[in-house]
Amino acid sequence: MRVVLTGGGTGGHIYPALAIAEQLKADKPDTEFLYIGGKRGLENSIVPTAGLPFETLDITGFRRSLSADNLKTVLRFLRGVQASSELLEKFKPDVVVGTGGYVCGPVVYAAHKLRIPTLIHEQNAIPGLTNRFLSRYVNTVAVSFDGTQDQFPKARRVMYSGNPRATTVHRADSAEGFRLLGLPAGTPIVLVVGGSIGAKAVNEAMLEMVPEIGRMPRVHYVYVTGKRYYEDAKRSLDEAPGGTPANLHVLPYVDRMPEVLAASMLVVSRAGASFLAEVTSLGIPAVLIPSPNVTNNHQEVNARALEEEGAAIVILERELNGSRLFSAVEAVVSDDYLRENMSACSSALGKPDSAKTIVTELRKLAVRAQAIRRGVL
Structure with a gap:
């Protein structure tokens, strides 16, 4: 053929x-x-x-x-x-x-x-x-x-x-994801990603949230800044009191995202359709921050489709700040019942x-x- x-x-x-x-x-x-x-x-x-x-x-x-x-x-x-x-x-x-x-x-x-x-x-x-x-x-x-x-x-x-991207990611090995990150298998991971080049609003909220993540020291954060924002993010963290927390990985880009996704318990991201297909194929709960800078506001429509089925929490960019983001993350991470139900709803949407x-x-x-x-x- x-x-x-x-x-x-x-x-x-x-x-x-x-x-x-x-x-x-x-x-x-x-x-x-x-x-x-x-x-x-x-x-x-x-x-x-x-x-x-x-x-x-x-x-x-x-x-x-x-x-x-x-x-x-x-x-x-x-x-x-x-x-x-x-x-x-x-x-x-x-x-x-x-x-x-x-x-x-x-x-x-x-x-x-x-x-x-x-x-x-x-x-x-x-x-x-x-x-x-x-x-x-x-x-x-x-x-x-x-x-x-x-x-x-x-x-x-x-x-x-x-x-079809869901098929590729569904085959990913979570054990390989933990190995790539240098973390013990089973470590609770929150993945924060704004796309391959990054998202300014997501990065700003994440940096505002960093002082709060010490409240959940057993949870490890993988923060993918995007290449455009990596140096500024690293500088902000290095200059902050106490520097970069021990439970925070800061990366400009992830080459093998399917494996890292497979190892994650919660994803914070934009609402691009292919990425959402990856998330639902693995049954991962999500906090979604749709980009307002897209044609026909299609990312919010994508995100609402997951929210309506119980698979995601949606925060609009105009409502986003570090406190709001941490509250959403904490709500999912600290509540096993909520997280398991969101995971089941996410899986139901996966193809x-x-x-x-x-x-x-x-x-x-x-x-x-x-x-x-x-x-x-």
């Missing part, structure tokens, strides 16, 4: 695509891949490291207000469709998969024009502009949140799949078989297309 993957801009679009590739490869080691990304996104460093053949397009997104830049975007889209068509005709994929980001637009649209089976995956509870546009052209739309299928009224087929569900759909699309070409259907 030959598969083109496309998705870019952020890890939330890239890692689900890589999870699908991982599942395809696990099922059929001879599967061949081509990943098409944008020239400016994180995929430029992440995808080659994963060992997949990689091509790029020069593509940007539309501005939501009237702008001359939108004309340039249209021209880039048209050139992107042409470039994508050339790549697809050369690679000859059996199926094309888009996982979000502007680069998916020309690639998936070109595949539609070439009559190649297509599937797009939407990670968020509110779909992005590119996926809304593509939904009328693709064979299948897969969604991460059950109940959001009606967000794609013009799609031929919409299926609830969960987020650890998500990647396999999507791969099964891809194989059906490829088989059907082959049958049509042969005149069987």
Whole structure:
């Protein structure tokens, strides 16, 4: 089977695509891949490291207000469709998969024009502009949140799949997480993370909270600042009275997040859809601080979906401070009954078989297309 993957801009679009590739490869080691990304996104460093053949397009997104830049975007889209068509005709994929980001637009649209089976995956509870546009052209739309299928009224087929990143993380070994952190197995860990580059508001609240964490000395905090904020955070802690507490790990980034997640009893984070899929696949309670700086406020919608099911506590950024954050963390950590119930609710939302569900759909699309070409259907 030959598969083109496309998705870019952020890890939330890239890692689900890589999870699908991982599942395809696990099922059929001879599967061949081509990943098409944008020239400016994180995929430029992440995808080659994963060992997949990689091509790029020069593509940007539309501005939501009237702008001359939108004309340039249209021209880039048209050139992107042409470039994508050339790549697809050369690679000859059996199926094309888009996982979000502007680069998916020309690639998936070109595949539609070439009559190649297509599937797009939407990670968020509110779909992005590119996926809304593509939904009328693709064979299948897969969604991460059950109940959001009606967000794609013009799609031929919409299926609830969960987020394929959940499959990758569900396999993670908690013992390896404790080893990576240099902590004894079973240590109660609270993981605080604001994303790969970090989140200013989360960092400020965490630094305000640090004087309080001595009240729970048996709990170890793993504080992932993001690379942008690491030096400032370290300086603030070093200059504080008493320095960095013994029960606090401060890291700029975690390369093997699935293992660290698997070792954690509570997660404090933003509410990106892929990360929430990881959290629920492991059944981890969460304190969520959705970013207000995203399209359609989709992170709050993501977070509320977990809150409504009892899996998370939501703190809006405008309400966030060190005291409020510590109160939420303390409430979960100190109450076994609450924590166990939140964990059960989180697990109920998890879809650890998500990647396999999507791969099964891809194989059906490829088989059907082959049958049509042969005149069987």
